[in-house]
Amino acid sequence: MEPSETCCLGLKGNVCSYPRGKVLGGSSVINAMLYVRGNTRDYNSWAEAGNVGWDYESVLKQYEKFEGCQDSNCGLYGKNGELEITTYKYQEPIRDILEDAYKELGYYREYSEEKPLGFWDSFVTINKGTRTNTAKSFIEPIKDRKNLYVALNAEVSQLIVDKSDKTVKGVEVKINEKILKLNAKKEVILSAGAINSPQILMNSGIGPKEHLESLGIDVVTNLRVGENLQDHAIFSFAISVDNSVIKAKTDLDALDDIYQYFMHRSGPLSGVELLNFMGYVNTKNDSIFPDLQLFHTAMGADNVDALEEMARATNLPDELTEAFKESSKHSSNLFITLQVMNPKSTGKILLRSTDPFDKPKIFPNYFSDENNEDLEVLLNGIKLSKKLIQTKTLTQYKAKLVEYTLPNCKEYDFDTDEFWKCSVRNVASHLYHQVGTCKMGPERDPAAVVDPRLRVHGIKGVRVIDGSIMPTVTSGNTNAPIIMIGEKGAELIKEDWLQNIHEEL
Template sequence: MPLAQIFGNLSLWASLPAFLVYYLFYSSFEYDDPEGRVSDTKTFLNEYDFIVIGAGSAGAVVANRLTEVSSWKVLLLEAGGDETLVSDVPGTVQYLQRTNIDWQYRTVAQTGSCLAFNDNKCNWPRGKVLGGSSVLNYMLYVRGNKRDYDSWAVDNPGWSYDDVLPYFIKSEDNRNPYIAANTKYHGTGGYLTVQEPAYTTPLATTFVEAGVELGYENNDGNAAQQTGFMLVQATNRRGHRCSTAKAFLRPIRHRPNLFVSMHSRVLKIVIDSTTKQATAVRFEKNGKVYEVKATKEIILSAGSVNSPQILMLSGVGRADHLNSLGIPVLSDLKVGDNLQDHIALGGMVFTVNKPFGSLEGRYVTLATFFNYTINSAGPMASLGGCEGLAWVKTKYADQTIDFPDIEFHFVSGTPASDSGYTIHYNQGVTESIWESYYKPVVNTDMWQVIPMLLRPKSTGTIRLASTDPYTAPLIDPQYFTDTNGEDLKVLIEGTKIGLALSKTEAFQKLGTKFYDKIFPGCEGYTPWTDAYWGCFIRHYSTTIYHPAGTCKMGKAGDPTAVVDARLKVYGIKGLRVIDCSIMPNVVSGNTNAPTIMIGERGSDLIKEDWPHNKEDVIIKPLTTKKNSSKKKMKVKNI
């Protein structure tokens, strides 16, 4: 796809010679990449010690850590290809969904949510690429709340906050000096670069000031206390995205025991029906089907949608569901149940009378383009407009403890800002609603606060649509279906706090006004009542892309558990699940960093279960060589 088309301003890009545009991007992202690209395996051994399915936020970590043992051969299978040049640019994140690096999932029709979307179906982006959803996401580094993990540990020893904190720190290379200095909670020198974005608007500091005005602290939500307001921390490396592929795979790409196969679609895990031993993985690549054996274990790290799908295709799942499709049942487990996701209101926006918003016209200019390609700075280094985070308590939360029930994502752009942001925020919203509600204020400076429900009580399901592995599974999040309606009540209160934020002196200095046009479909409700807000939320429901829980971790005897505390699948030998699907309850925050932690901890569990000689362990990452080219050019490091 031409860059002009990608960035949506043909007249601008037409003014640049094509070779110059190509030179700038190619030199910036290819020649100076210190890690280099991962090679794609073309031929396969008959067997490997471990086969890891999925090279996303967890799978890339697992492949890295297992290949630290030099005598173990590890095959990493990824359905997608490598990251693109565009995905490396934080400011282009809104252009990545519905592309070939996205599975492009949609839910089944919802009855009480996503009512403003086409066919009442919610879009569910999932990464189909090396790095998985860490390539599609907004790069926010959030760990969740201490009490999340302590609740996991009640039935799952080894998963308390004190147990998992060292694994967060192990991965982290935090480059914010005032944050990294807090060594009790943060680490330096790990594979995963974490730092504040290279560019924010003045609205970011206004957001934090407004939070303090409401009585909240400006603090580090990843440290001692979560409740409060903060500027974002991100998986960001000097103005570029730091996906798990870049962080964990590229630096070790020369390890002789690592084999990475892209464009490899897993069809099923082969399990012996007599011994219940997982023995091999069957997958298709370039039109050819392979079946490769694993002598030790198969690790499923395909995420909360694809991991249950693959298990069910392999005979592991609810007996009634598998029987209905004619799939022999090898282990009757509640695979695909317990689906949890962070639902939010996506359409509440505010205008300002200062030129501070993230408008496309300010992003796509020659100046910003050259600033980014040369300095890795400027608007294109922003996180797609997401600049602040906050955790607040509604009246339904326990006021005596640090356990907020709403998270705010503060964005310096909105669905109404311009066409660029519409591509993301308005994705799938019916054209009639866009025309009648947002289009009148296109190209207006605006900001948005997105209230997100942290601990949903509503749970949904993942089910097979058919026995065809190429058919997308049925995703039914069942938002707002909890018995007492608590999820909607909490989100309504969070919306009210967001409105109160706009009334603070900090925001009023910018002339902030709530865009109070009645949302289509809610005309029959008295404006600004709980009933109206509930209608608004049900119409403009938006996922924050955090599905979890579909291969639940639980103790033996728990009828809802799929894996044990060591992440082994009940009833099947040689098979583990290591990704966010094992969460008993979704964490109170964004899920990318916790998924990386799960990859780190799961890798150690495997090493504990498979003793190896100390001399086999690669203590340090292999030294990588800088890319070479016949063309000699001076490039910067990223």
Template sequence: MNSTPAKFDYIIVGAGSAGCVLAARLSEDPNNSVCLLEAGGPDKSIFIKAPIGLAAMLPTKLYNWAFETIPQAGLNGRKGYQPRGKTLGGSSSTNAMLYVRGNKWDYDNWAALGNEGWSYKDILPYFKKSEGNEAFKDEYHNQNGPLSVSNATDASDLNQMFIDACKQQGIKHIDDCNGAEQAGAFYYQRTIKNGERCSAAKAYLTPNTARTNLTIITHALTEKVLFSGKTAIGVRYKKNKKSIKITCNKEVILSSGAFGSPQILMLSGVGASAHLADKGIASVHDLPGVGQNLQDHIDYVQTFKVASKHDTFGFSVRGCLRILKAMFAWQKYRSGKVTSTFAESGAFFSTEENLVAPDAQLIFVPAIADNHARTINFGHGYSCHITLLRPESIGEVKLNSNNPEDSLAIDPNFFNHKNDMVIIKRAAKKMQNILLGKAFAAIRKDMLYFVENGNDEQLEHDIRNRADTQYHPCGTCKMGPVNDAMAVVDSQLKVHGMENLRVVDASIMPKIISGNTNAPTIMIGEKAADMILASS
């Protein structure tokens, strides 16, 4: 990392999953000077490196913005929790490291909505370009990309019970949910290399920090984009309580995620003019879609307790001693239980026949999972998440004030559309049948939050009391053609009506994808880098 000049070719705001990709790819050309701004700090902590460290970061503010939503009517008035990474690598440094691409149909649908160049055929090469897969070698995968993808190691024996229980409910076993077909039960692949988390920062930044044309500035909170007319010319950020201005020759690129990117646009005067005026912000460009179209995966968990002798994580004398022993093994060999992502196996399935793609995802965890790990339960158990993949409820992100350090008004609007509750109940019943299956009979004890199997009223009550995000907010800077009133960027990810300004992150997704969003966001970064370099 070098000293900070006042002018660069490219300024990238946000060192998350897409921002790290952009910084690495744009700086491959030594003639491009690149500045990467990150509000969080470095990513050198053992909690980031050790995969199991996610359990410490998820429920706390450790490398975590730990956002809250506004009270959700669909969740009985509860505020939802929205953990997002606050460090180099963004949420790829704090997430559960699952490598999931979504369904082919998702991207073909993006293209059908008027986004040329975003069909599955178009984006598959970018998934492959990013990927260094240690297990699969076929037309869907690559072994030589920077992002390491590997199979589960030291996985709990309970995962095979889960897969067997899925088979008993008509869900077949598959090896690869990112290949020819998505539907089925499987072991998740993870972004882990040699027993350590392989975040976007580890994959794309760490090998390239010595580049003299790449400047990385941490603890830098972006306050606004600077404009000359409607042309982006730089950024103002705060570091050590001082506001600093830097300018660019080519482009400002926002990669601050589904919350940060619309926030920065609005603080800069780009958004719905009435909302900006209400917050005392002068309008640079009236763009009503900024902060709209928020989509997220609503998620519901059921848990059963087991005796502590089984291969599970848990709070008990034996469980704690086991983790201490595993930590020594990890320090010496980078192997053992510390390499677990907790979420080790799962499934995709359709809740009814003739759907375009699976609409439900299962994530199995050999531990008691409760309230984002913020509620501690002593003992051992196994849990399963059911995730509604294509929710119809749409929310928004708005400013609370014109202060960049202020919280946001985040409203996912969970269960606003009645179909979402209908579908998640249908999916949850299947999940409960799996967890009550013969495969678990020998170890299963009491249900943590009892719901009588098949009781619709109890089930809906429990869902509204406990469901929350699966950590996949997206869509708030929607990609779409100029005739789409809610579109913020075009298919080149350029902000409509502006010059030298792009958004590159999960916020550009016009529709949420059928799966986890980290790998797709890295793909977006790869594709955007090619588009930017081609236009320079």
């Protein structure tokens, strides 16, 4: 991402990282495997904004169609679909200790999409100890179809647009360093994600007029492509706890875990440890819907390798990493991650140049909302977590905040509101849930890029079907909703083209 004045100020390089799933199966191959649909308000608000057919009851049918729940009790989750999902409960003592602590605070109740305040051990895209990504689930079973072609190491530069009638005729793509032009018989489906879908559209002259003209790109259609970038900002901190609640791993333990996994697809390596024990809280108590999501990660004492890997992946400054390591020498660490559910801050994607293969400019703009509401949600979450530490349940395990300093926050005393606000702006990151840059909305919406049938406004022959079409980000991890968008998009394509065939007949 580009450097910002409101976020990521203290991370290495002063930027947050933006990894992408450049692999068959996309980011479902590299994600945390948490399967969360979101709640009823997410989808009903889309429909209320004019997106007919995207209300909760309608999308529920799409979910149930592709879900393959492997549990004995699946509830409203589908059982016969391609994507195998299971529930999973971490077996270390810290899982139930946390449940007891949240009960003591009065926050613990069972989560459901209809009653979305509470805690649960979420579904995961894992079956029999193995990740079930979208390539395995949807492509592998049909890989021998004669009308399916998959090109690896391929990168689309732009759409081929007939400017005389504003019709997309195909795509220009680089495969093995050769530029090819592929013509479409019916229409082009753009599913390049919230970063690259807007980049491809803008390279093709479909985007904000003022931005395209500044680069000398001929404008085909003036649409707010690349705007409305939304993501879930997160902030993590560590709590030291007694070693009895989180087992420290010896080298022999690690070998046992590896043996268990490769021989039986069981043991710690067959799940996601504590990560899928998550909570949804309304920090203001003003709604039945959450504004904060909580994740938990447990690390046994002296787990230096895991701490260094976490620091590397998130660009953490050395001062913070060293504080975690120091705490790890004599106790276990419990990390609580707070996530802003319904962010008010929005960012944007811009082209860096007219080179279609140049990296785009990414401006997430976390914590840039005018009234600092996103920052306040995290501050409220920190205060809630401090109450959690003070419960009888956790005090008996010597729970304590891990203290640290940051170069940009030295003027503030640790654990004051001003310190936490400074720390959030310096080391908060995000959960890789980028959406919204090709916003779905009716024609009357000046910010909309695609209509409710995912066709690009003002252009014939192209649809966008990926997370970029979300008007607002869903309340939780976005892998499941994006798969649903793919299923819904496929249905819309079939409806439209089968209707055309019937009319011709």
